[in-house]
Structures are given as structure tokens and as C-alpha cells.
Amino acid sequence: MSTLYARIADHYLQALQAGTLRAGDRFPSVRQLMRTHEVSLSTALQACRRLEEAGWLEARARSGYFVARPRRQALPPAAGPGTRAIDPAAYVGISAHVSAILARGQQQAVGVNLALAVAPPPMYPADALAGIMRRRLLQAPRLLTTMTRRHGNPLLRTALARRALERGITAAPEEIIVTQGCIEAVNLALRAVTQPGDTVAVESPTFYGLLQILEGLGLRAVELPTHPKDGLSVEALSFALDSDPSLRAVVVMPTLHNPLGCTMPDERKAALVALCAARGVPLIEDDIYGELLAQPPRTLKSFDTGGDVIHCGSLNKVLAPGLRLGWMLAGRWQARAEMLKYTLSRFPEELGQAAAAEFVASPAYERHLRRLRDTLRSHREAYADQVAAHFPAGTRLTLPDGGLLLWLQLPDGASGDALFTRALAHGIQIAPGSMFSTGRRYDHCIRLGCGRAPDEELLAALKRLGRMVDGPARGR
Amino acid sequence: MSTLYARIADHYLQALQAGTLRAGDRFPSVRQLMRTHEVSLSTALQACRRLEEAGWLEARARSGYFVARPRRQALPPAAGPGTRAIDPAAYVGISAHVSAILARGQQQAVGVNLALAVAPPPMYPADALAGIMRRRLLQAPRLLTTMTRRHGNPLLRTALARRALERGITAAPEEIIVTQGCIEAVNLALRAVTQPGDTVAVESPTFYGLLQILEGLGLRAVELPTHPKDGLSVEALSFALDSDPSLRAVVVMPTLHNPLGCTMPDERKAALVALCAARGVPLIEDDIYGELLAQPPRTLKSFDTGGDVIHCGSLNKVLAPGLRLGWMLAGRWQARAEMLKYTLSRFPEELGQAAAAEFVASPAYERHLRRLRDTLRSHREAYADQVAAHFPAGTRLTLPDGGLLLWLQLPDGASGDALFTRALAHGIQIAPGSMFSTGRRYDHCIRLGCGRAPDEELLAALKRLGRMVDGPARGR
Numbered sequence: 001m002s003t004l005y006a007r008i009a010d011h012y013l014q015a016l017q018a019g020t021l022r023a024g025d026r027f028p029s030v031r032q033l034m035r036t037h038e039v040s041l042s043t044a045l046q047a048c049r050r051l052e053e054a055g056w057l058e059a060r061a062r063s064g065y066f067v068a069r070p071r072r073q074a075l076p077p078a079a080g081p082g083t084r085a086i087d088p089a090a091y092v093g094i095s096a097h098v099s100a101i102l103a104r105g106q107q108q109a110v111g112v113n114l115a116l117a118v119a120p121p122p123m124y125p126a127d128a129l130a131g132i133m134r135r136r137l138l139q140a141p142r143l144l145t146t147m148t149r150r151h152g153n154p155l156l157r158t159a160l161a162r163r164a165l166e167r168g169i170t171a172a173p174e175e176i177i178v179t180q181g182c183i184e185a186v187n188l189a190l191r192a193v194t195q196p197g198d199t200v201a202v203e204s205p206t207f208y209g210l211l212q213i214l215e216g217l218g219l220r221a222v223e224l225p226t227h228p229k230d231g232l233s234v235e236a237l238s239f240a241l242d243s244d245p246s247l248r249a250v251v252v253m254p255t256l257h258n259p260l261g262c263t264m265p266d267e268r269k270a271a272l273v274a275l276c277a278a279r280g281v282p283l284i285e286d287d288i289y290g291e292l293l294a295q296p297p298r299t300l301k302s303f304d305t306g307g308d309v310i311h312c313g314s315l316n317k318v319l320a321p322g323l324r325l326g327w328m329l330a331g332r333w334q335a336r337a338e339m340l341k342y343t344l345s346r347f348p349e350e351l352g353q354a355a356a357a358e359f360v361a362s363p364a365y366e367r368h369l370r371r372l373r374d375t376l377r378s379h380r381e382a383y384a385d386q387v388a389a390h391f392p393a394g395t396r397l398t399l400p401d402g403g404l405l406l407w408l409q410l411p412d413g414a415s416g417d418a419l420f421t422r423a424l425a426h427g428i429q430i431a432p433g434s435m436f437s438t439g440r441r442y443d444h445c446i447r448l449g450c451g452r453a454p455d456e457e458l459l460a461a462l463k464r465l466g467r468m469v470d471g472p473a474r475g476r
Numbered sequence: 477m478s479t480l481y482a483r484i485a486d487h488y489l490q491a492l493q494a495g496t497l498r499a500g501d502r503f504p505s506v507r508q509l510m511r512t513h514e515v516s517l518s519t520a521l522q523a524c525r526r527l528e529e530a531g532w533l534e535a536r537a538r539s540g541y542f543v544a545r546p547r548r549q550a551l552p553p554a555a556g557p558g559t560r561a562i563d564p565a566a567y568v569g570i571s572a573h574v575s576a577i578l579a580r581g582q583q584q585a586v587g588v589n590l591a592l593a594v595a596p597p598p599m600y601p602a603d604a605l606a607g608i609m610r611r612r613l614l615q616a617p618r619l620l621t622t623m624t625r626r627h628g629n630p631l632l633r634t635a636l637a638r639r640a641l642e643r644g645i646t647a648a649p650e651e652i653i654v655t656q657g658c659i660e661a662v663n664l665a666l667r668a669v670t671q672p673g674d675t676v677a678v679e680s681p682t683f684y685g686l687l688q689i690l691e692g693l694g695l696r697a698v699e700l701p702t703h704p705k706d707g708l709s710v711e712a713l714s715f716a717l718d719s720d721p722s723l724r725a726v727v728v729m730p731t732l733h734n735p736l737g738c739t740m741p742d743e744r745k746a747a748l749v750a751l752c753a754a755r756g757v758p759l760i761e762d763d764i765y766g767e768l769l770a771q772p773p774r775t776l777k778s779f780d781t782g783g784d785v786i787h788c789g790s791l792n793k794v795l796a797p798g799l800r801l802g803w804m805l806a807g808r809w810q811a812r813a814e815m816l817k818y819t820l821s822r823f824p825e826e827l828g829q830a831a832a833a834e835f836v837a838s839p840a841y842e843r844h845l846r847r848l849r850d851t852l853r854s855h856r857e858a859y860a861d862q863v864a865a866h867f868p869a870g871t872r873l874t875l876p877d878g879g880l881l882l883w884l885q886l887p888d889g890a891s892g893d894a895l896f897t898r899a900l901a902h903g904i905q906i907a908p909g910s911m912f913s914t915g916r917r918y919d920h921c922i923r924l925g926c927g928r929a930p931d932e933e934l935l936a937a938l939k940r941l942g943r944m945v946d947g948p949a950r951g952r
Contacts, residue, residue, distance in 0.1 A: 095815060095819070099815055106626070116623075118623055121618040121621040121622040122618070122621075123621075124620075124621035125621070126617040126618045126619075126620050126621040127617050129617070129620045129621070130613040130614070130617035130620060133609070133613055133620075133827075134610045134613050134614070137606040137609055137610050137613075138606070138610070141602040141603050141605070141606035142597040142598070142602045142798075143602075143798055144600075144602050144605045144606060144609075144796050144798040144799060144828075144831075145597040145598075145599075145600035145601070145602040145605070145796050145797055145798055146597040146797060146798050147592070147594055147797045147798070148797070148798055148800060150582070179821075180656055180821040180822070180824070181821060181822055183819075183820070183821055183822055184820065184821040187819075187820055187821070191692070195672075195694070196671075196672045196694060209819070212815075212818075212819040213819055213820075216667070216816060216819045216820070218671070218672060320620050320621050321621055321622060321623045321624070322618075322619055322620040322621055322622050322623070322624060322825055322826055322827070323620060323825050324624060324821075324822065324823075324824060324825045339571060339575055339688075340692060342578075342688075343571070343659075343663075343685070343688040343689055343692045344659070344660065344663055344689075344692070345655075345656040345657060345659055345660040345663070345800075345821070346656070346657055346659055346800065347800075348656075348800060349798055349799050349800045349825065349828055350798055351609075351798070351827070351828070352620075352825055352827070355620075
């Protein structure tokens with residue numbers, strides 16, 4: 001499909017992304033390219049220019065091409081918590097706003113979906129899981145016609161408890177409650193510890209799904225300053241607890257935060273757990289992206305001594321988005337969470353649990369995770385480079401250490417909502433910043449999911465997206 | 477394991493249960509039995525006496541044994557809605573009571589579980605479903621690693637919409653929301669139409685799971701008189717709507733009610749829908765057992781012209797308890813229910829949906845249903861016969877036309893809770909009537925699940941259970 005020069009450029013792009021060729025290295029000469037690929041001078045030159053244009057190469061006079069210092073390093077880091085005043089009239093139902101955006105994305109034909117917070121299907125071990133399942137179905141077809149087991153499949157609960165151990169959590173398999181994804185776990189956690197009308201502290205920005213849950217449960221969100229590098233401000237939470245007696249719970253995504261991508265340092269995590277324990281406020285930890293960090297850090301739960309932390313995890317982002325398997329440890333609220341899970345939806349189907357258990361307990365899981373993390377790192381870097389090359393001056397980005405998401409701050413005056421609308425008309429979907437707050441604090445931001453490989457079409461879409469931003473550099 | 481005479485009795489028991497030998501037929505003579513089975517006179521006689529004792533045969537002087545008119549026909553039908561006054565102090569949290577009973581059942585080793593409202597695994601088409609799944613897994617393993625589809629798998633939604641057509645419901649596949657069982661559908665329905673603090677009208681007695689849902693959502697239940705034969709009293713609902721302005725929704729199980737087993741006649745269904753439409757009150761229909769009736773009757777939804785009925789269905793009881801697949805049609809509240817489902821748990825895993833879709837759309841499904849209904853009918857009759865033979869005088873029972881459940885009214889003075897405790901100590905689990913009401917209206921009742929085949933052990937357990945009832949006939 002692609003032209004000859006594009007194929008050659010792609011060939012070297014892989015080496016550049018993989019780090020085989022590093023910043024400062026001399027790039028093969030045009031003559032060498034002509035020989036290696038048996039192409040004309042013009043084709044070899046076009047390939048080089050393409051990589052130069054994408055920011056991977058720089059031409060030095062009379063010396064040929066060199067691998068450029070990644071352009072992403074020129075991006076200023078995202079700014080800290082803002083102090084913008086919020087128009088109180090903006091506090092309308094976030095669900096309606098989010099639903100409208102999600103619905104618009106579905107009505108339009110989307111060629112490049114940058115709104116997804118998940119990797120594409122081939123990046124997960126589908127064949128291995130399918131093989132396990134086919135074997136199970138031969139051995140025990142009645143798994144399908146037997147009532148599902150209380151709190152989940154024992155093998156999966158054991159496998160998850162063992163993984164949790166590596167994150168500093170000591171839990172018996174019997175304490176693990178298997179859920180329908182992390183979303184259901186967070187729902188159950190909130191229902192276990194709050195009553196309608198209560199206030200819940202969340203990070204700002206925060207995952208729009210959480211804002212929808214809060215609204216659905218009749219809870220009020222108070223959004224706390226959160227730094228793009230270090231996460232939630234524990235000081236701000238302390239102040240909020242002093243000033244709002246209706247504050248009944250805190251929900252935090254301390255590792256690979258959605259949308260910021262940041263991870264709280266251990267000492268902040270410890271301080272947060274200590275604060276909540278001292279105030280007797282339940283602390284709900286959403287760890288859905290935790291295992292996407294190369295050295296998965298400690299969890300909030302690992303600092304918990306009194307059962308004040310409810311830990312919620314998931315296999316959706318790391319193993320199999322199609323299985324919808326999540327889980328939770330509910331600390332002091334274990335019995336109540338178990339009862340609510342039973343009341344709400346009973347227990348998940350067994351086949352997927354059995355297959356996931358077998359895979360997670362095998363060495364193949366760790367191998368898969370390493371591959372997934374490496375691939376995602378190269379994606380994040382390629383995306384960031386393309387952003388650096390084609391977004392207007394003033395665009396800010398803090399490159400996360402792991403995960404699937406990039407949080408971009410657009411130049412002053414640019415609107416994420418406007419960009420969303422314009423991009424959608426060109427078949428490109430993004431998540432505008434306005435989804436991540438009940439106010440309109442983040443309309444100057446967008447979230448990009450970088451699960452998809454940075455192929456031709458993707459890089460072209462990012463480039464076009466950058467050109468659609470109406471920053472002051474470009475005017476309107 | 478069993479003795480020779482028991483095996484011979486069992487042989488004929490099957491013929492009696494299948495209707496091969498009918499009431500009034502002459503039973504093979506003792507001499508014939510001796511010849512056929514090559515046994516002694518004493519063994520042949522013991523076999524006959526065993527069947528006589530179980531109520532299947534009656535001896536006529538000088539003519540030998542005849543097939544008896546089933547003993548169950550001697551059981552008086554269950555009494556209508558009671559007028560017992562309820563101690564207001566009894567209105568404590570039903571969830572705590574139900575949870576305590578469920579927990580006690582789990583702590584004890586149970587040999588015969590009569591508390592289950594589901595058929596045993598071999599009565600569902602495990603092999604056929606497993607075969608479909610194995611094929612799908614070979615063709616499309618990435619079903620496991622692809623994000624699940626909005627509102628459910630299109631093939632399943634189409635198959636369900638077609639089945640609904642036969643129940644008088646016209647719905648586009650796009651209107652079907654696939655859920656995690658019927659339980660989640662009812663949860664979503666209630667969250668779509670109520671606010672915490674509202675009152676919801678339910679049948680009395682009603683499924684304890686519904687009472688738990690209501691309590692979990694902060695809703696108040698008002699329990700309406702419900703006849704063991706014809707179902708909910710529409711007049712009582714009309715009166716309740718007049719007198720309680722906080723009444724915001726009605727939840728009904730109009731077909732094969734749990735626990736009563738009754739089905740509302742069509743004209744009552746029509747009247748109920750008309751009443752709710754006239755008052756603008758949402759009517760939630762739980763149809764989980766609907767397809768277990770030989771001629772599945774019309775649904776409430778089929779009488780609905782203005783979208784006032786939310787219909788909830790499930791494949792758990794009729795196809796595959798291990799798949800946890802339910803569904804709903806939310807009428808006027810469709811958009812809100814879709815949003816809540818997304819917010820609560822996203823969408824179910826695809827593999828089970830795809831397999832269920834293929835099976836439900838095939839002729840094998842109708843064949844399976846016919847077999848399941850026939851088997852359950854013979855179970856219900858055998859259980860009822862054994863109850864008639866061994867429960868004390870004064871026990872009442874209305875034999876349902878379909879389904880898995882028998883609702884027994886014990887003689888005056890007998891307690892279902894006491895029987896539960898006594899039976900559990902003997903490894904027999906039942907569902908005491910106290911679970912089915914927030915008051916203590918039904919402590920004189922028990923619910924028996926009759927999914928399990930009436931084998932030796934089961935019949936012995938029923939006999940023992942009958943002897944444990946402390947009716948006035950037997951005293952304490």
C-alpha cells in the first residue's frame with residue numbers, strides 16, 4: 001500500500017523507536033541506503049527527508065544525517081495544578097456532558113481513535129488464553145452450566161492474591177472479591193462507604209468514569225489539586241477534610257493516573273494513607289494501570305495497617321480487555337462489599353476466570369507484561385515526538401513512565417472541546433479535557449491514548465491534529 | 477449401593493414419574509415381578525411396599541397393587557394473602573437477616589440443597605455450548621482481547637429480540653441491553669426510575685434478592701397482597717398508589733413467581749399495565765422464569781403501549797447458569813438505563829454472549845427447553861407427592877404450572893426458621909419463608925427448589941424434612 005520510500009523510512013523508524021539507533025548516532029548515508037535497498041537516489045533521499053520531517057533525523061552540513069535528540073525533550077512539562085476560577089454555572093451534570101461526547105464519537109466514522117485507554121487486541125495474549133479455554137471446555141464443559149461461585153473462582157483469587165503480594169499487599173485468596181472490571185469494584189467500594197448526598201474527594205483532573213459513578217450514586221465530588229508529576233496534594237486533602245464535614249471518602253489513582261499518567265512517590269502514598277487512617281476516612285485505591293509500570297511500585301494498600309484502604313484492580317488493561325475481570329480487597333468494609341456484590345450482580349462467569357487464573361499464575365504472564373510495557377514505551381515516545389514536531393509552540397506534556405495515556409496542555413487560548421469537534425470531522429477521535437472535571441478546568445487539555453502502533457496513518461493523524469490546534473501562535 | 481428391592485422400586489418409579497404407568501392402572505403382580513427380575517417373593521413384596529409407602533401404589537384387597545391417585549392431589553392449595561398483623565419491630569434490615577441465613581447455609585456441610593432456585597448442571601446443554609465456544613475460540617481468539625461492545629453482542633441482542641417477539645414484545649435488537657444476569661437488570665431499572673428514600677411496591681411474599689436490592693439502594697418496600705394462584709392484587713396496588721405519594725415504582729414477577737410459583741392471568745396483567753400507565757408509575761417486570769412455562773404466556777411488556785414497562789429477562793435459569801447473561805428493555809428510561817449500565821460495569825464479556833446467541837437462534841434451543849420443562853414437571857410432581865406423603869396434616873401447597881420452586885405453607889404453629897435450623901443440622905438446606913418479606917409474615921412457610929432429580933437421597937431428605945416439622949398434629 002505504502003510507497004517504496006515510506007517503507008524504507010518505516011524500516012528505520014522501527015530501529016529508531018527501539019533505540020537501536022540512538023540520539024547522536026550517524027544515520028546510514030544516502031549512498032548506503034541506495035545500495036542496501038537497491039533504490040534510486042531520489043527514493044533514498046525521500047526516505048531520509050521523511051524521517052527528518054518527523055523529527056527523527058537532523059541534517060548536518062557536509063556530514064549527512066544524524067539521529068536527532070528526540071523532539072519530545074523539547075516539550076515543556078505540564079503545568080502544576082491550576083488556579084483558574086471556575087464558573088459555578090459550569091457545574092452541570094458531568095454525565096450528560098460525558099455522554100454527549102461519547103455519543104458523538106459513536107455517530108461519526110472514526111479512522112483513528114485516540115480516545116481509547118486500552119491497547120489494541122493483538123497486543124494481548126489472545127491465542128494463549130483461547131488455548132487454555134479450549135482445553136478447559138473439553139475437560140469441564142459444565143463450567144458453563146454450573147452456578148458461578150461465591151466471590152469468584154478460587155484459582156483466580158489465589159493467583160491475584162499472589163500478584164498482590166509483589167505489590168506489598170498481604171491478602172488471603174478468600175479476601176479477593178472478583179468483579180465485573182475495576183469500574184464495578186469502585187462502584188461497590190463507594191456504595192460500601194457512602195450514602196447519597198455525601199461528598200467524595202477525587203483528584204483533579206480525574207477519570208470521567210469516576211465522575212459518572214459519583215453522579216449516578218448521588219454523591220458530590222470535590223476535586224483536589226493534583227500535580228502532573230507527583231499526583232494528589234495530600235495537604236489539600238487535609239485542608240478539605242478540615243473544612244467539609246460531609247467528606248466521607250477519597251478515591252485516588254496513585255499509580256499511572258488517568259489522565260495525567262503520574263505516579264505518587266512512596267512517601268506521598270504513605271502520608272496519604274496515614275492521613276486517611278487518622279481521620280477515619282475510607283481511601284479507595286484504583287490501581288487499574290499499576291502493572292503497566294516496569295517496576296510496579298508499592299500500592300496505597302501496602303501502607304494500610306487498619307483496613308482503611310479499599311484496593312481495586314483489574315486485568316482489563318494488562319491481560320484481556322474482553323474478559324472484563326476486576327477485583328477488590330475491601331479492608332474494614334469486606335463483609336459489606338461482599339454483600340453488595342451479591343446483591344448487585346452475583347458472581348462472574350467462571351470460564352474466563354479459570355483461563356485468566358492459569359495464565360496469570362504462569363511465567364508467560366510476566367513475559368507478556370514485559371513485552372507490553374516495552375511496546376507501550378516506544379508508542380508513548382513516538383507519539384510525544386510527533387506532538388513535539390507538529391503541535392504549536394506552548395504545548396506542554398509530561399511524559400509518563402508507563403501506561404497508555406498522554407495528557408497534553410494546549411497553548412493558551414486553545415480549546416480541547418473545539419479540537420475534539422474539528423478532529424472528529426476529520427475522522428480523528430480524542431478525549432477533550434473537559435471530560436475530566438465537573439468544572440471546565442481542563443478545556444485547554446486533551447488526553448491521547450497511545451495503545452495503537454505509531455504507523456503511517458497514526459503519525460499523519462497526530463500531525464493533522466497538531467495543525468488543527470488554534471493556539472495564539474497560529475491565531476484563528 | 478442400594479439394595480435389590482430398592483433398585484426394582486426405582487425402576488418402576490421412573491415409569492411412574494414419566495407417566496408410563498398412570499393413576500388407576502394395574503401394577504404388575506408380585507408373581508410377575510418375581511419372574512421379570514428373578515427375585516424372591518419377599519424382595520418383590522418389599523419393592524411394592526416401598527412404592528406404596530411413597531404414595532405411588534395402593535393395595536386393593538384380593539386384586540393386588542394399583543397406581544394410586546397422586547398424593548399431591550390431597551394437599552390443600554396454599555391459602556390466599558394473609559391478614560396477620562406484623563410487629564413493626566420486625567422491620568429490621570432484611571439484608572442482615574437474609575445474609576445470616578445464606579451464611580449459615582455455607583458454614584454447614586450440606587448433603588441435600590433444597591434452597592437452590594436453579595437446575596443442576598447436567599440439565600443444561602453444556603456440551604453444545606462448549607462446542608460452539610471452542611469453534612469461536614479457534615476462529616476468533618481476539619474476542620478475548622477486544623474491548624467488549626456497547627450494550628452487548630449484536631447477535632445475542634438479535635436472538636433475544638426474536639425470542640421476545642414470541643412473548644408479544646416488539647423490540648429492535650438495538651433496544652436490548654445485555655446485563656450481568658437479571659439481578660443487575662433489576663438494579664439498573666430501579667436506579668433508572670427511583671431516588672433513595674422512595675417507596676417501591678412489591679409482591680408479598682417476594683424474592684429476597686429484590687428486598688436486598690431495595691435496601692441496598694435506600695428504597696422502602698411496600699408489600700402488596702399476592703394470591704398463590706393469580707398473583708399480585710391489582711386492587712391493592714391501586715389503593716397503595718392512592719395512599720402513598722412516595723410510591724415511585726412497582727416490581728412484579730408476573731410469570732412463575734418466586735417463591736409462589738404462580739402466573740398472573742392475562743386480564744390481570746393487562747389491568748396492572750393499564751393502572752401503572754394511568755398513574756405514570758414505572759412497572760418493572762422480572763421475567764426470569766418465563767420461558768420455563770410450556771406455553772410461555774404474554775408478558776406485561778406486551779401490553780405496554782407508552783413505554784411504562786421495563787422488562788428484565790435472563791438466560792441463567794433456562795440455558796446456562798454459568799454464563800450470567802441477563803438483559804433488559806427499558807422503555808421510556810432506555811437512555812438512562814444505557815448510561816447507568818455503562819457507568820456501573822461497562823459491557824459483558826463477548827465469548828459467552830456469542831455462544832448463547834448461536835444456541836438460542838438454533839432449533840436446539842426449543843428442543844432443550846421442552847426437555848427441561850418436562851423434566852422439571854416430573855420433579856415438581858414427585859416432590860409434591862413426597863410432601864403429601866410425609867409432611868404433617870395441615871401442610872398446604874399449590875402446585876405451579878412450571879418452574880423450579882414449591883412454596884409450602886406449614887401447619888399452624890410450625891416455624892420455617894426452626895425447620896431451617898433443624899434441617900441444616902441434618903445436612904438439608906431449605907429457604908425459610910422469613911427470607912421473603914421484610915416483616916415476619918411467612919415464618920410458617922418454606923420454599924423448596926426442585927431442580928434436583930427425585931432420587932433416593934432426595935426423597936429420603938424430603939421425608940425426613942416432613943418429620944421435622946413441628947405442627948400441632950405432632951406437638952413439640
